Amino acid sequence: MAGGRRRLFFALWPDETVRAQLAALQERLPQAQGRWVHPEDLHLTLQFLGSVEPGRQACIAEAARAVQGEPFELEIDRIDFWSKPRIAWAGPEAVPRPLKRLVRMLAKKLEPCGFEPERRPYKPHVTLVRKSTPVAAMKLPEPILWAVEHFVLVESRPNGDPPHYRPVEGWPLGD
Numbered sequence: 001m002a003g004g005r006r007r008l009f010f011a012l013w014p015d016e017t018v019r020a021q022l023a024a025l026q027e028r029l030p031q032a033q034g035r036w037v038h039p040e041d042l043h044l045t046l047q048f049l050g051s052v053e054p055g056r057q058a059c060i061a062e063a064a065r066a067v068q069g070e071p072f073e074l075e076i077d078r079i080d081f082w083s084k085p086r087i088a089w090a091g092p093e094a095v096p097r098p099l100k101r102l103v104r105m106l107a108k109k110l111e112p113c114g115f116e117p118e119r120r121p122y123k124p125h126v127t128l129v130r131k132s133t134p135v136a137a138m139k140l141p142e143p144i145l146w147a148v149e150h151f152v153l154v155e156s157r158p159n160g161d162p163p164h165y166r167p168v169e170g171w172p173l174g175d
């Protein structure tokens with residue numbers, strides 16, 4: 001990775017099928033008003049890095065390469081709302097162990113690059129609407145089954161028109 005500072009985060013990036021299913025969930029929220037996440041931007045954050053200077057970008061890629069994860073299935077089975085950040089989101093009721101391990105391992109490998117591990121408990125979610133009006137929590141009648149086989153480093157360009165996010169590099173989980 002070359003160039004200047006970049007706004008980066010690690011995420012799970014859905015394939016086209018899961019992306020379409022997540023986008024369909026947005027249509028279940030017709031009562032919500034707010035800033036709808038562009039379907040091409042839907043993702044699940046693993047670790048937010050923020051604005052990263054060029055000198056640390058190689059360290060980040062090295063950290064990702066050192067992660068030894070395993071593939072897993074994520075069951076997106078609920079929609080909910082957080083009132084403080086005002087986001088409507090979709091996520092799993094149960095957090096798979098390999099996902100917890102992946103997030104923990106990534107944080108650990110990123111420490112030498114100068115990133116403090118997140119202190120708040122990890123709450124996996126796919127943001128559907130930002131600055132949203134309240135949405136009633138709902139269990140999905142048919143969960144979305146997301147077979148997770150890799151994770152990605154994503155660049156965020158929040159200015160201009162969406163999509164704002166672009167995966168820049170990916171790493172497989174397992175062999």
Ligand code: 2AM
Pocket residue numbers: 009044045048087126127156
């Ligand atoms: P959100 O969807 O809950 O807002 C890109 O901005 C991604 O990183 C989004 O998924 C966003 O989560 C997450 N993110 C943005 N700022 C963050 C922060 N300060 N701490 C943790 N995650 C953040």
